[in-house]
Amino acid sequence: MKLKIKDFSSALNNTIGFDFYVDTIDDVVLKDKLHIVGTAISDGSGKVEVSGKYSTKIEVQCVRCLKNIEEDLAGEFTGTFLDESAYRQYMRNLKVECEIDSNEIYDEIIDGEIDLVNLVREYIILDLPPYPQCDPECEDDSEIEKYSNHGIDSRWQQLLQIKN
Incomplete structure (x- = not known):
């Protein structure tokens, strides 16, 4: 879903609420529809703040047995967007090296629209579990047993020969 900036002119208090479902997003395997709910507030001068839940x-792969497992994923998201002219000015004012406060990170409003699905996709990727595992433990330990030899992994043998 994309928010159109022109819709803020007819919105009460320059606030637009949204509540929608998405079937698919890039780079993430969804097992259930993605539910997105939140609000967008425009200050009237080209800055829009978006927040929601x-x-x-999702489907991820267990790092131990490599079986596909389902994970419940929920979180919050925020984003601050600037219209094209304000964003260009913001980019010109950035120094080569500077400290950036989290309140000073802006995205650009492209063609008068804010892509909410892409914003939420970025948060989902950051919220993915880094090492997903079966709960409480894996059913099939064959992959784990195959590589549990306490000897030296043959793939590293060449490197050990270089050291000696």
Whole structure:
């Protein structure tokens, strides 16, 4: 879903609420629809602040047995967007090296629209579990047993020969 900036002119208090579902997003396997709910507030001068919550079920691979498992994923998202002219001015004012406060990170409003799905996608990727595992433990330990030899992994043998 994309928010159109022209819709803020007819919105009460320059605030637009949204509540929608998405079937698919890039780079993430959804097992259930992605539910996104939140609000967008425009200050009237080209700056729009978006915030909300999302929830879904995703499919990830267990790092131990490599089986596909489902994970519940829910979180919050925020974003601050500037119209094209304000964003260009913001980019010109950035120094080569500077400290950036989290309140000073802006995205650009492209063609008068804000892509909410892409914003939430970025938060989902950051919220993915880094090492997903079966709960409480894996059913099939064959992959784990195959590589649990306490000897030297043959793939590293060449490197050990260089050291000696």
